[in-house]
Amino acid sequence: MKFILGLTGPTGSGKTTLSKAAADLGYTVLDCDIIARKAAEQENTLAALTTAFGQDILEDGILNRKALAKKAFSSTNGTELLNKTMLPFVVELIKKEIENADSEKILLDAPTLYESGADSLCNAVIAVLADCGDRKARIISRDNLTEAEAQLRLTAGKNDNYYKDKTQHIIYNNGDKHAFIKDFKSKIKFLEEK
Secondary structure: OOEEEEEEOOOOOOHHHHHHHHHHOOOEEEEHHHHHHHHHOOHHHHHHHHHHHOHHHEEOOEEOHHHHHHHHOOOHHHHHHHHHHHHHHHHHHHHHHHHHOOOOEEEEEOOOHHHHOHHHHOOEEEEEEOOHHHHHHHHHHHHOOOHHHHHHHHHHOOOHHHHHHHOOEEEEOOOOHHHHHHHHHHHHHHHHHO
16 A cells, blocks of 8 residues: 655745655655646646636747746735646646556655645645745745745745644754754654554
């Protein structure tokens, strides 16, 4: 039987760092952002997105991610519409990836784990939280965003209380990277033995 661990948290909190640590522990990591990109290439997903956000999110018939992001992250309603439109397609691909995975241990790196309902596929969930300033600096560097674009993404996302209310296991990423990874590995060991 497969052990599926959900990893969630707001953008820039450190999920990628922990995904790499999980891979070192023998987990197959399913990066739901990559799965979402695959879903966005499907004809049925594109049709749903253009219905929701307009034809101008396409460029030569291909999704212009920046144009979509500008519309989706300009407000909480836009972000919710994006999730409502995209996530059913993403979850279908996640289920296929889980089914086809060779490993018995799978980590779902899923920023929208709860919004998609994919938490129901997991044996346990860990949420990663970090100070807003640290998160902003990380996503500016990672995604080559302006400060204003980064702030829009942070504002459009869920706040820490959202994750605290839904998740039993929280890890904070506000300091020493070594301690952060060590805390995560000990949490994984505890959850596997449960």
